[in-house]
Amino acid sequence: MLHSLTPAQIAIRDKAAGAAKHIAKTIDAIDKQTGHSKEWWNALHAMEHAGLLRLYIPKEQGGEGCDVLSLVLAQEEMGKIDGGFSNIISHEACAYVIFTNLPDKKLRDHCLKRMSEGALTCIAITEPETGTDLAGMKTEARRDGDSWVISGHKRVASLAAAAGMYLVFAITDRSKGTRGISAFLVDQGTPGLSVGEVDELMGYRQLPPADVHLKDVRIPASQLLGEEGNGLNIFAQALNLGRLGGGTQALGVAQGAFELALEHAKTRKTFGKPLIEHQAIQFSLSEMAIQIEASRAMIYQVARWMQEHGDLSSRETGTYCAMVKSQASDMAMKVTIDAVQIFGSYGNYRSRGVERLMRDAKVTQLVDGPNEVMKMRIGHTLRRG
Numbered sequence: 001m002l003h004s005l006t007p008a009q010i011a012i013r014d015k016a017a018g019a020a021k022h023i024a025k026t027i028d029a030i031d032k033q034t035g036h037s038k039e040w041w042n043a044l045h046a047m048e049h050a051g052l053l054r055l056y057i058p059k060e061q062g063g064e065g066c067d068v069l070s071l072v073l074a075q076e077e078m079g080k081i082d083g084g085f086s087n088i089i090s091h092e093a094c095a096y097v098i099f100t101n102l103p104d105k106k107l108r109d110h111c112l113k114r115m116s117e118g119a120l121t122c123i124a125i126t127e128p129e130t131g132t133d134l135a136g137m138k139t140e141a142r143r144d145g146d147s148w149v150i151s152g153h154k155r156v157a158s159l160a161a162a163a164g165m166y167l168v169f170a171i172t173d174r175s176k177g178t179r180g181i182s183a184f185l186v187d188q189g190t191p192g193l194s195v196g197e198v199d200e201l202m203g204y205r206q207l208p209p210a211d212v213h214l215k216d217v218r219i220p221a222s223q224l225l226g227e228e229g230n231g232l233n234i235f236a237q238a239l240n241l242g243r244l245g246g247g248t249q250a251l252g253v254a255q256g257a258f259e260l261a262l263e264h265a266k267t268r269k270t271f272g273k274p275l276i277e278h279q280a281i282q283f284s285l286s287e288m289a290i291q292i293e294a295s296r297a298m299i300y301q302v303a304r305w306m307q308e309h310g311d312l313s314s315r316e317t318g319t320y321c322a323m324v325k326s327q328a329s330d331m332a333m334k335v336t337i338d339a340v341q342i343f344g345s346y347g348n349y350r351s352r353g354v355e356r357l358m359r360d361a362k363v364t365q366l367v368d369g370p371n372e373v374m375k376m377r378i379g380h381t382l383r384r385g
């Protein structure tokens with residue numbers, strides 16, 4: 001391998017590879033179902049058992065205390081099997097970053113304790129009529145004495161039907177646009193909170209989303225996360241880690257599809273010799289290998305840079321993370337399409353697994369912000385210098 005890794009990083013990578021190998025046995029069956037099936041929960045517990053849901057949590061708080069590159073390595077291994085499960089590793093690390101930065105100790109301790117007890121987090125920002133353009137958010141929270149009362153409707157809320165905690169973003173002052181958005185903790189079971197049916201998806205099926213309905217949900221005033229109007233800043237702390245994750249999931253998905261295609265090319269014969277002996281097939285595989293290695297170099301470098309600078313949230317970090325997410329996801333789309341091609345008609349067979357990775361690759365171009373949003377971020381930096 002081109003990249004030198006520490007023994008601790010290798011250990012995390014191998015743990016993730018072990019969990020991924022275990023999940024690979026049932027991934028086809030899980031993928032054919034919708035939502036949180038028994039097999040889905042078994043896979044999640046395998047990830048939990050391997051420590052993958054608490055990688056970024058410091059050891060003294062019961063986590064693995066790993067660095068950003070280890071987080072990347074774990075997602076890459078899981079991504080070879082499944083983009084959605086790989087995303088959950090990132091999702092939980094992002095939730096930890098949000099919680100650990102909360103200024104209110106009591107709320108911070110509550111959230112971290114719930115996390116350590118195994119409660120998953122659902123981040124509810126997107127709505128039926130607004131995603132990219134958050135100023136159009138309709139969900140509102142109004143102050144009523146010592147409470148906040150929230151009403152609204154959220155969509156594409158990953159893990160909504162499995163979560164124990166909901167981070168709900170709502171307008172508290174419409175006159176201020178996105179600076180009037182605040183974030184709240186709503187615990188599962190709070191009256192007025194309900195979750196719709198899990199949605200049927202093309203890719204990332206193992207990251208099931210559902211609608212979240214809030215009807216006069218009353219929570220204590222202390223469950224406002226940070227300052228009023230600071231909701232998007234709270235989220236921004238985790239955003240870049242999430243985008244690095246999106247790029248890494250794409251890397252894993254591409255590598256997984258490449259390995260399947262390489263194996264197929266070595267065993268399938270046409271015109272009297274294995275596919276790989278045909279130069280056109282060699283060129284296709286070579287092109288995949290080049291593109292994957294280029295993405296890997298970029299992702300590992302950004303992960304190291306974030307770790308060395310202790311910087312998850314600067315404009316520079318945001319720009320690099322947007323670059324890797326955009327570049328790696330476009331790479332994964334191309335690589336997985338080419339991998340399906342090498343399988344010929346078998347590429348279209350669900351049992352071969354390669355079409356599933358192609359479906360996941362498409363979603364890497366959308367997840368953690370669509371690639372247009374990544375280019376807006378990069379363009380903003382280029383304009384302002």
Ligand SMILES: Cc1cc2nc3c(=O)[nH]c(=O)nc-3n(C[C@H](O)[C@H](O)[C@H](O)COP(=O)(O)OP(=O)(O)OC[C@H]3O[C@@H](n4cnc5c(N)ncnc54)[C@H](O)[C@@H]3O)c2cc1C
Nearest residue numbers: 123124125126130131132156157158204366367370372373
């Ligand atoms: C796998 C996955 C998991 C997700 N999980 C969550 C979650 O847990 N919680 C949550 O709240 N949300 C989640 N989302 C939603 C996600 O954050 C939104 O999809 C995103 O904000 C974009 O919003 P939208 O889908 O409504 O697209 P729209 O805002 O309707 O945009 C449609 C398309 O137009 C493009 N576009 C929009 N405006 C412009 C412009 N000015 N210039 C150029 N192009 C533009 C967009 O990039 C997009 O491709 C998830 C999405 C995915 C794919």
